[in-house]
Amino acid sequence: MTVKTPIYLDYSATTPVDARVAEKMIPYLTEHFGNPASRSHSFGWVAEKAVENAREEVAKLVNADPREIIWTSGATESNNLAIKGAAHFYSGKGKHIITVQTEHKAVIDPVRELERLGFEATFLQPEPNGLLDLEKFKAAIRPDTVLASVMLVNNEIGVIQDIEAIGNLCREHGIIFHVDSAQATGKVAIDLEKLPVDLMSFSAHKTYGPKGIGALYVRRKPRVRLEAQMHGGGHERGLRSGTLATHQIVGMGEAFRIAREEMELENARIRRLRDRLLSGLQDIEEVYVNGDLKQRVPHNLNISFNFVEGESLIMAVKDIAVSSGSACTSASLEPSYVLRALGRSDELAHSSIRFSIGRFTTEEDIDYTVALMKSKIGKLRELSPLWEMHLEGIDLSKVEWAAH
Amino acid sequence: MNGTDIYFDHNATTALDAGVLETMLPFMTQQHGNPTSRHSFGRHTRSAIERAREQVADAVNAHPSQVIFTSGGTETNNLAITGIASCYGVSQIVTSAIEHPCVHRPALAMKQRGWKHALLGVDQNGTVKTALLNTLLNTETSVVSVMLANNETGVIQPVTELAEIARRHGTTLHTDAVQALGKVRVDFAELNVHAMTLSSHKINGPQGAGALILDKRIDIQPIIHGGGQERGLRSGTENVAAIVGFGAACELIQARLSQQDAHIRPLREHLENGLNRLGAVVFGTSIERLPNTSFFAFNEIDGETLVMALDRKGFAVASGSACSSDSSEPSSVLLAMGVEPDLAKGAIRVSLGIDNSREQIDAFLAVLEQEITRLRQLTAIAV
Amino acid sequence: MAYSDKVLDHYENPRNVGTLDKNDPHVGTGMVGAPACGDVMKLQIKVNDSGIIEDAKFKTYGCGSAIASSSLVTEWLKGKSLDEAAQIKNSAIAEELALPPVKIHCSVLAEDAIKAAVADLKAKQTDKEVA
Numbered sequence: 027m028t029v030k031t032p033i034y035l036d037y038s039a040t041t042p043v044d045a046r047v048a049e050k051m052i053p054y055l056t057e058h059f060g061n062p063a064s065r066s067h068s069f070g071w072v073a074e075k076a077v078e079n080a081r082e083e084v085a086k087l088v089n090a091d092p093r094e095i096i097w098t099s100g101a102t103e104s105n106n107l108a109i110k111g112a113a114h115f116y117s118g119k120g121k122h123i124i125t126v127q128t129e130h131k132a133v134i135d136p137v138r139e140l141e142r143l144g145f146e147a148t149f150l151q152p153e154p155n156g157l158l159d160l161e162k163f164k165a166a167i168r169p170d171t172v173l174a175s176v177m178l179v180n181n182e183i184g185v186i187q188d189i190e191a192i193g194n195l196c197r198e199h200g201i202i203f204h205v206d207s208a209q210a211t212g213k214v215a216i217d218l219e220k221l222p223v224d225l226m227s228f229s230a231h232k233t234y235g236p237k238g239i240g241a242l243y244v245r246r247k248p249r250v251r252l253e254a255q256m257h258g259g260g261h262e263r264g265l266r267s268g269t270l271a272t273h274q275i276v277g278m279g280e281a282f283r284i285a286r287e288e289m290e291l292e293n294a295r296i297r298r299l300r301d302r303l304l305s306g307l308q309d310i311e312e313v314y315v316n317g318d319l320k321q322r323v324p325h326n327l328n329i330s331f332n333f334v335e336g337e338s339l340i341m342a343v344k345d346i347a348v349s350s351g352s353a354c355t356s357a358s359l360e361p362s363y364v365l366r367a368l369g370r371s372d373e374l375a376h377s378s379i380r381f382s383i384g385r386f387t388t389e390e391d392i393d394y395t396v397a398l399m400k401s402k403i404g405k406l407r408e409l410s411p412l413w414e415m416h417l418e419g420i421d422l423s424k425v426e427w428a429a430h
Numbered sequence: 431m432n433g434t435d436i437y438f439d440h441n442a443t444t445a446l447d448a449g450v451l452e453t454m455l456p457f458m459t460q461q462h463g464n465p466t467s468r469h470s471f472g473r474h475t476r477s478a479i480e481r482a483r484e485q486v487a488d489a490v491n492a493h494p495s496q497v498i499f500t501s502g503g504t505e506t507n508n509l510a511i512t513g514i515a516s517c518y519g520v521s522q523i524v525t526s527a528i529e530h531p532c533v534h535r536p537a538l539a540m541k542q543r544g545w546k547h548a549l550l551g552v553d554q555n556g557t558v559k560t561a562l563l564n565t566l567l568n569t570e571t572s573v574v575s576v577m578l579a580n581n582e583t584g585v586i587q588p589v590t591e592l593a594e595i596a597r598r599h600g601t602t603l604h605t606d607a608v609q610a611l612g613k614v615r616v617d618f619a620e621l622n623v624h625a626m627t628l629s630s631h632k633i634n635g636p637q638g639a640g641a642l643i644l645d646k647r648i649d650i651q652p653i654i655h656g657g658g659q660e661r662g663l664r665s666g667t668e669n670v671a672a673i674v675g676f677g678a679a680c681e682l683i684q685a686r687l688s689q690q691d692a693h694i695r696p697l698r699e700h701l702e703n704g705l706n707r708l709g710a711v712v713f714g715t716s717i718e719r720l721p722n723t724s725f726f727a728f729n730e731i732d733g734e735t736l737v738m739a740l741d742r743k744g745f746a747v748a749s750g751s752a753c754s755s756d757s758s759e760p761s762s763v764l765l766a767m768g769v770e771p772d773l774a775k776g777a778i779r780v781s782l783g784i785d786n787s788r789e790q791i792d793a794f795l796a797v798l799e800q801e802i803t804r805l806r807q808l809t810a811i812a813v
Numbered sequence: 814m815a816y817s818d819k820v821l822d823h824y825e826n827p828r829n830v831g832t833l834d835k836n837d838p839h840v841g842t843g844m845v846g847a848p849a850c851g852d853v854m855k856l857q858i859k860v861n862d863s864g865i866i867e868d869a870k871f872k873t874y875g876c877g878s879a880i881a882s883s884s885l886v887t888e889w890l891k892g893k894s895l896d897e898a899a900q901i902k903n904s905a906i907a908e909e910l911a912l913p914p915v916k917i918h919c920s921v922l923a924e925d926a927i928k929a930a931v932a933d934l935k936a937k938q939t940d941k942e943v944a
Contacts, residue, residue: 032470039472040464040667048458055451055636060746061443066737067746069437099501099638102666106654132656132665139655231667236458238501238638238669255653257539258504258532267532268504269443269631271638271672335851337876340468341816341824347469373848409830409880411855411872412848427847 031345033391037384038181039349044234050280054273062270073272080279084241087282088216096262097270100240101208101229102132107242108204108225109136111252112173120170121145127367128152133175133206154369155318156185164195173202178210182364182380183317184326193222208232212285213323224250235281239274297324299383299392306396310403316365316378327381333413334406336376342402346395349380435744436790441581441609441781442748447634453678457671465668475670482677489680492618492643498660499673502640503608503629504532509642510604510625511536513650514573515545521572522546526558527766533575533606555717556585556767563592567599574603579610582763582779583714584723593622602648608632612683613720624648635679639672690784695721697782697791704795722782731805733776743797748779816877817911823881828888831870833857838941841934843926852879856926858890866890878916882906882923899931
């Protein structure tokens with residue numbers, strides 16, 4: 027096979043910058059280097075114009091008004107600004123926040139920080155398929171609930187939450203609704219004119235743009251207010267101070283333009299690749315897809331390989347760059363908290379792999395990956411006493427393991 | 431903008447160095463891994479970030495483990511002020527009267543949350559009143575922030591002395607060294623401060639990267655949570671290309687500092703000789719300044735009008751600082767120095783870079799003379 | 814995590830993978846660890862009539878270091894008496910494989926597996942003598 031290894035199947039971690047995006051960015055790194063806040067000369071004006079064009083492109087992808095788009099250094103900052111900014115601004119009305127256990131750390135950690143500052147939070151557990159039960163959401167609403175944050179597309183399992191329904195519930199109860207869309211742009215259509223969403227976070231580097239740039243959508247009608255989290259020169263209408271990285275903004279604008287124009291075709295192609303990957307991997311016994319397979323972006327396939335240990339699995343698949351369900355801390359393997367929230371056992375969470383497919387993935391990449399997984403899983407299972415016991419028909423959950 | 435435009439606004443931002451761009455390009459295209467990822471794509475970008483960390487540390491005589499990467503100077507100053515003051519609970523924050531808004535405003539935001547804020551004044555030269563700090567400090571002071579060099583006047587502040595006083599009182603000194611870096615030698619160990627802010631785009635590096643240099647014994651709380659990058663002090667996927675560029679720019683300034691100084695200092699002298707001939711008031715001349723900065727005003731001439739006129743003739747200069755140029759308020763730095771509001775309102779800043787030449791200064795002075803004459807005539811007619 | 818060349822070698826080419834008949838009176842089986850902890854090691858030894866280990870097999874569910882530790886001890890066990898086998902210390906395994914501190918527990922597990930296999934075998938032989 028002629029594929030170049032390692033094969034990149036980790037597009038949900040970050041995407042390469044599209045060559046067209048890089049090309050657009052370069053002039054703003056060289057001749058058009060002005061500070062967009064410099065109002066006294068043309069170097070500044072050229073930069074400012076580029077920034078505003080990019081703002082329009084970002085707005086267009088999600089059908090918003092450009093004046094509703096605030097630049098940030100990335101989705102993490104956007105989430106921090108939205109959650110802390112709204113919670114603080116509306117804290118006079120109440121101090122309760124609703125979010126979900128499977129949110130990204132960039133949502134969970136700011137909420138935890140707010141808890142330390144006297145707010146209360148409900149972390150809803152999703153259903154085993156990763157989706158939120160609306161009745162449970164409804165039940166969590168309290169008179170003092172001021173903010174809810176639910177991601178559109180999950181970064182680990184790719185499931186798509188019913189943002190419209192959740193947003194309607196929030197509207198009914200006067201709750202500010204924030205949506206982390208870092209993983210959604212270019213993968214699902216977003217129409218903010220229709221969606222009952224107040225705040226939405228975006229990232230460039232998950233959509234073939236550069237790292238270090240993101241945006242926050244802040245609804246104008248009805249107007250949503252925020253307390254700024256970064257103070258200074260008063261850039262971005264005072265909501266986010268700091269010199270804007272013009273080339274990165276230009277890159278994000280171009281990346282979102284491409285996403286808008288090519289999303290439909292690209293998603294169809296990626297779905298075919300995903301189906302090919304899935305059917306290949308399903309030839310292997312004892313594999314489990316994590317997360318709902320229907321209400322899901324085609325870019326993500328998260329699979330647990332039973333009776334194979336997580337770390338040895340990572341070692342075995344070093345020819346493909348993927349993400350595993352266990353975050354390696356210095357001392358031990360910690361199973362993915364997302365998979366744990368779905369009710370997966372530690373063993374299955376450990377032995378999971380997230381394959382994320384993107385713009386530059388080929389059919390050959392997929393075929394190579396399927397062949398590699400078949401051979402490596404086979405080899406590791408041959409080594410596994412658990413697999414042997416499984417074949418002997420022993421129910422592992424009934425075995426009394428020697429304390430260790 | 432046209433080919434003849436001359437850039438005299440290097441304190442606002444600088445052009446990216448071609449060599450720095452070279453080092454960044456691979457990280458904008460092929461080397462795209464997320465540094466947190468454990469596969470080879472991630473490991474490559476991780477090691478590039480660690481290399482940049484060493485370059486930044488080297489440039490300011492700090493240890494790589496003291497470098498926390500951020501999105502830029504504004505974020506870094508917010509992190510330093512808010513992050514340190516938060517650790518102490520309700521406490522006092524002291525900032526000088528000439529700080530950049532991204533130091534001043536976080537302090538005001540903390541004040542709204544119940545913290546105390548005291549301003550450290552400056553003398554007529556624009557130097558902070560060192561002795562005054564002793565009287566402002568008390569047991570409740572959590573952080574003192576005084577910039578190393580002012581962005582408008584270029585005046586260098588007695589930071590070492592201030593750090594000494596802060597240490598005697600058991601409090602923390604933070605310095606915003608954004609304008610000083612690359613123009614004069616900046617030595618974190620020698621300054622003996624606890625925390626220091628740096629920015630990439632002022633030193634021919636890319637926009638979008640900055641750093642906090644932090645004595646690790648200082649407690650600080652993050653202002654951006656989630657993901658745990660930069661030892662938990664700054665979450666969010668690292669801006670790899672910008673950080674790599676920042677590192678390369680730091681290496682560059684170390685290599686060329688003395689050569690640049692020898693080039694720029696005479697240029698400014700030439701400029702200021704000309705300004706004096708035209709009757710300008712140049713601020714901070716009797717005191718140590720950054721070698722590239724000249725801040726001046728003409729009596730009875732509106733600075734905004736003059737800046738616009740200069741731009742039409744192809745000269746990019748600043749009135750006050752870029753960030754506040756939206757408003758026509760007189761420079762708060764000059765007001766703090768006791769300059770009359772009318773004169774302060776017309777202030778213009780020329781900040782030179784290594785790419786400027788003596789011919790450009792001559793051309794500038796010639797145009798300036800024409801414009802002043804024209805504007806004075808207009809005013810005369812109006813009166 | 815950086816693995817030593819020896820760990821990688823044993824991981825890529827594990828020695829003596831397999832299963833011996835656990836009902837054979839000459840075979841001792843030790844199984845230690847638990848799936849929830851991320852390591853399960855099954856070690857089997859077979860002795861000849863003079864009580865010398867003539868074969869050893871393993872299967873391991875665990876990380877690269879756990880696989881390498883168990884693979885290594887199957888090599889070391891062959892030719893040893895049961896008492897000699899019981900003398901193998903985890904520190905020797907850790908040293909041979911240059912295990913980092915966070916992976917020392919893998920060598921401990923391998924030592925425990927040897928002890929368990931030897932104990933199993935001794936118990937079988939005692940039963941036989943009694944019978």
